Amino acid sequence: MDGKLVIFSAPSGAGKTTIVHHLLSKIPSLEFSISATTREPRGDEVAGKDYYFISKEEFLHRIAKKQFVEFEEVYSGTFYGTLREEIERIWTNGKVVIFDIDVEGGLHLKRKYGAQALAIFVQPPSLEVLKQRLSGRGTDSPQKLQERFDKAEKELNYAPRFDIILKNDDLKVACRQAEELVSNFLTR
Ligand SMILES: Nc1nc2c(ncn2[C@@H]2O[C@H](COP(=O)(O)OP(=O)(O)O)[C@@H](O)[C@H]2O)c(=O)[nH]1
Ligand SMILES: Nc1ncnc2c1ncn2[C@@H]1O[C@H](COP(=O)(O)OP(=O)(O)O)[C@@H](O)[C@H]1O
Numbered sequence: 001m002d003g004k005l006v007i008f009s010a011p012s013g014a015g016k017t018t019i020v021h022h023l024l025s026k027i028p029s030l031e032f033s034i035s036a037t038t039r040e041p042r043g044d045e046v047a048g049k050d051y052y053f054i055s056k057e058e059f060l061h062r063i064a065k066k067q068f069v070e071f072e073e074v075y076s077g078t079f080y081g082t083l084r085e086e087i088e089r090i091w092t093n094g095k096v097v098i099f100d101i102d103v104e105g106g107l108h109l110k111r112k113y114g115a116q117a118l119a120i121f122v123q124p125p126s127l128e129v130l131k132q133r134l135s136g137r138g139t140d141s142p143q144k145l146q147e148r149f150d151k152a153e154k155e156l157n158y159a160p161r162f163d164i165i166l167k168n169d170d171l172k173v174a175c176r177q178a179e180e181l182v183s184n185f186l187t188r
Helices: 016-026 056-064 084-092 103-116 127-137 142-161 171-187
Strands: 005-009 030-032 035-037 051-053 068-075 078-083 096-101 117-123 164-167
Touching: 005 016, 005 103, 005 171, 016 030, 016 096, 016 171, 056 068, 056 078, 068 084, 068 103, 068 142, 078 084, 078 096, 078 103, 084 096, 096 103, 103 117, 103 142, 117 142, 117 171, 127 142, 164 171
Parallel strands: 005 096, 005 117, 030 096, 035 051, 117 164
Antiparallel strands: 035 078, 068 078
């Protein structure tokens, strides 16, 4: 059974994870698409909730078996991907899939699913603010931060390819707007 998809993409640090968590607490018909990744879990992350943390070997095996709808080597040597069975699991539960995914992955899903999907780009007020938020999060080493900054600069140019650009300046306002956008899409 095919259902709907809601995609939140943005450069790292723009606030997509924060907004997606807010939506999950407000809209019960949404269910988070848990991605597979080869990166190490961060302090408060839970395996099988935030990500499926798997080895590189297993990831490559699943690529070979064509089990991913999309996957990417997002940062050097670190793979992230969406498993086909994850989307199917959520649709079978009668839920709408919500994604927190990088810009390229988001565009890939939008191309694949067309009108079934709403693709939202979360835009930070500026690159400077984005850098402050990312540093303030305190989860990445200086080298990892630099990788994310470099990638962010390129990704900001892709905003016009999304269905909607959502500014995340005041978090409360952005969360309210996100709720409205998603609710409208779900009643379409
Ligand atoms: N293409 C793709 N990107 C993903 C997937 N899951 C997560 N990402 C993206 O990978 C990037 C790195 O994620 P993460 O290490 O959790 O950190 P963060 O962006 O710094 O919060 C982010 O832009 C995520 O949105 C996925 O399944 N596919
Ligand atoms: N509008 C906002 N104003 C200030 N800080 C924010 C805002 N939105 C998110 N943040 C903070 O910025 C950091 C990055 O947000 P996060 O949701 O992890 O981004 P992403 O998932 O896009 O990488 C987090 O520490 C978060 O609490």
